[in-house]
Amino acid sequence: MATGLEPSFKPRKQPVQARSEATVSALCQASIQVLLAVGYRRLTTTRVAERAGVSVGTLYQYFPNREALIASVIERYLEGINASVAQNCRALSGRPLGEVASGLVDAFIAAKWERIDVSRALHEPLGDIRGARIVAAAAAKAAGVVAGILENCPDASFHDVQTSARFVVLACSSLLQAAVADHTNSLDPEGLRVHMRSMALGYLRETRRLQETAKVVPPL
Amino acid sequence: MATGLEPSFKPRKQPVQARSEATVSALCQASIQVLLAVGYRRLTTTRVAERAGVSVGTLYQYFPNREALIASVIERYLEGINASVAQNCRALSGRPLGEVASGLVDAFIAAKWERIDVSRALHEPLGDIRGARIVAAAAAKAAGVVAGILENCPDASFHDVQTSARFVVLACSSLLQAAVADHTNSLDPEGLRVHMRSMALGYLRETRRLQETAKVVPPL
Amino acid sequence: MATGLEPSFKPRKQPVQARSEATVSALCQASIQVLLAVGYRRLTTTRVAERAGVSVGTLYQYFPNREALIASVIERYLEGINASVAQNCRALSGRPLGEVASGLVDAFIAAKWERIDVSRALHEPLGDIRGARIVAAAAAKAAGVVAGILENCPDASFHDVQTSARFVVLACSSLLQAAVADHTNSLDPEGLRVHMRSMALGYLRETRRLQETAKVVPPL
C-alpha cells in the first residue's frame, strides 16, 4: 500500500510489541479527533500527542514527522474503507449487472458513511499531494476487487474489466468525496444513492454495449 | 458567485484604476505560479508578492489576508472554467442525447485541460473548506447551463432536469478533479474521455428510462 | 508650552492660512475620535487622515510624524483644561481658604469632566514619555494661576506659595487622572469631589499651620 512513499515517511519503528501498536493506534485516533476539533491546518503534533495521552517525544518515536503521521491515519482509514467495500461486495459475485451496479454503489456509500465524521475530517488531508498518492494506491486495490465481481457477472462481459473497474471505483469515490465535502448538505445520501446507481448501471451498460458492437474502448 | 463568502474575505479595495487591476491580476497569477512551484502549504504572502513584483504591503492593500487571496484566485479560475464550459456547450442545445452527453463531457475536459497546470495547482486549495464553498457556488451555476441544454434535448425528457443536471456536473467535475490530482498520470485525457462519455450517456439514459417507467427519482 | 520638545516634533508648517488651521484642527479632532474608537495602540495616521476627510499625505504636510500629531492633540487638550481651570478659578481670588480649596477642586473636576470621553481617550497618550513632558509644562502653567489665587487669600499666608500651588495642582491632576482611568467606575465624581475638597483644604491648612509654627517646608 505504501509503495509510493519515500523512505523517510515509513514509520520509524515497527510496532512489534502490543504496547507499541496500542500507542500508534491511539495516536491515529487522536489525530482524527484533532482533525475534527480544529481542522487540518491547526493539527499540530503536540496537540495530537496531548489528545492521545502521550508526549510529543513519544509521537516522534513512532513517526518520523508530521506527514508520516497523517499518512498513517489516511492509510488506516482507506484500509477500513476498502475492507468495508470488499465485505459488502462479497455477495455480489455472480449476480446480474443490475444488482452488481446497485450493490457496488451501496457498498461505497455504506463504507463512506459508516464513519461520516471521519470521512469529512480526512477530506482535506486526502486532498493534498501526499494523500493523493495513498488514495491512488487504495483505489487500485479496490479496483481489483470490483474487477473480480464484474468478471463473474453472468449477463455482461467487458473487453477491459480492469479499466472499467477502475473507472467505476474512481467515479464512485470521487463523487462521494465531493458529496462528503459539501458542507451545505445539499446532497443527502439517499438521493445520491439513486443517481449513483443510475450512473453505475448506465456506465456499465454503455461500456458493455460498446464492446458488443466491437467498438474499441481505450484504457484509462 | 462570492455570495457565500463572509465579508472579511471581500477584497479590501476596489481596483478602480487600471494600475490597480493590473496589480490584482499580477498577484493572482503569481499565486498560481507559487502554487505550482512550492505547493499550497508553502505558499506565503511574501512569496506571492515577490513573484508578482510588488511588496507584501501592496498585497495586503488588495486582500485582507492570505485566504482572501486564495479565494480570489479560485474564483477567477472557476469563472474561467464556467465560461469555457458554457462556451463549448452553446452548440449543444437542441441536439440529441448522445451528442449532448459527449459534448458535455468534452466541454468539461476541455475547460479543465485548457490550463491543466493551473487546474493541478489549484487542486489543493479547492479541497479545503473555504474552497469547497466557492466550488459549490460555481457548480450550481454550471448546473443551470446544463439544465438548459437537457431541457432542449429532443429525444429525452427528464422528470427533474435540475437534479439530473446537478448530478452530471458533480460527476464530471469530481471525476476530473480526481483525474487532475493523480500525479501518477495513469489517466490520460483521451481514455478518460471515452469512459466519461459512456458514463454521462449511460446515466442520462438510465435516468430517462427510469422516468419513463414511472419510477420516482428523489432529488439530490 | 512646547518648549521641552525636540525640534523634530514642531509642526512642519505654520498654519497661517485659515484653511490650514481648519485642516490641523480637523486632524486633531479626528485623532480623538480614533482614540475613542480603537485606542492608542491602533491609532494609525491613515485612520486619522481618513476620519478627518483628508489623505495621509496631507496629514504629513502638517505634522512631521505620528508623535507630533499626538503631541499637538495633547497640547490642545491641556490648553483647554488649563483655560477651563483658569476660567473657573477667576472668582476665587480674594476669597477665604475654605472657598478657595473647594473652588480649586471643583474647577479641576469640572475641567476634566467637561469632556470626560476625551479625557479618557487621552489617558494613555498622556502617560507615555512624550506626553509626560507636555503635561509637566501645562501643570507649571496651572500652578502659576493657583499661586496667584493663594497669594490673595485673606486668611492664609504661605511661605512658599509656588511650591504649595504646584503640589495642589499635582495632587488634583494626578488624582483625577487616576480616577478617569479607572474603568471599574468605582469612583463617581461626586464622592470624589467631597474627598478631594477635604484633601485640598486639609493640605493647605497643614501647610499654613506648619509655616505659622515656623517649620521650614522644603520646596518640591
Add this chain to the structure above:
Amino acid sequence: MATGLEPSFKPRKQPVQARSEATVSALCQASIQVLLAVGYRRLTTTRVAERAGVSVGTLYQYFPNREALIASVIERYLEGINASVAQNCRALSGRPLGEVASGLVDAFIAAKWERIDVSRALHEPLGDIRGARIVAAAAAKAAGVVAGILENCPDASFHDVQTSARFVVLACSSLLQAAVADHTNSLDPEGLRVHMRSMALGYLRETRRLQETAKVVPPL
C-alpha cells in the same frame, strides 16, 4: 489579585519545576530591563527573550502573549510594592493620627523608591488599560491594610474607614506615580515627603472633623 483578568492572560503553563520558575523570573526581569532600555512601545517579545537568554518560543510557553507578560511583570511589581507598604506600616497600628499619616506616606514613598528604576520603567505599562485594572486590584488590597490601621487609631474615628483608606491610597499612589514619571526631576523625594505628609494628615483631619460635626461624607 489577578481576579479581574480574562482567562486568556493567565500564564500558559504553571512553572512547577525549579527551572521553569527561574525562566519565568528571568523573563520578567528581562522585561524590566528592556523597558528601561528602549521603552514600552519598543518592548518586543523577541527582545525580552533575547535579554533573558532564552528563545521567543520559550517565552510563549509561559505567556500566551505580550500583554500577559506585561501583566505578569506589573503584578509582580505591585505585589512587591504592597508587601513593602504592609511591612513598613506594621508598626503604625495603634499610633496617633499624626504618626499614622506620616508613616503611611513614608511607607508609600519607601516602597516606590526602593526600586525607583523599576517604578519608572513600569510607569507606561501601568497607565494602559490593562495595567489600570491590575493597579485597581492592588490598590484595593492596600486600602484594606490602611483601613485596618486607621481603625486602630486612638485619636481619630472615621465614619467610613474603607472609603477614607481608599482615598488615601489613591492619593498617595497617583501622586507618586506622577512624581516618578516626571523626568525633569523637579520633584525630589524629600520635598515631596513633607508635602505629602501634610496632605495625608490634613485630609484625615478634615475627614475626621467632618464626621464629628455629623456631616455626611459620601463614599467614593
Add this chain to the structure above:
DNA sequence: CATGAATGAGTCTTCATTCAT
C-alpha cells in the same frame, strides 16, 4: 523508553512614511 522544555526559522500582518502623479 518516555518526557516536555527549549528552540528558532518561518508566517501572517501592520503601519509610518514617501513620492510620483
Add this chain to the structure above:
DNA sequence: GATGAATGAAGACTCATTCAT
C-alpha cells in the same frame, strides 16, 4: 498643495523537531 498606492522593516505568534533528563 493634495493624493493614495507602494514600500518593507518590524512585530506577534506558531509549531515541527530535538535532546537532556
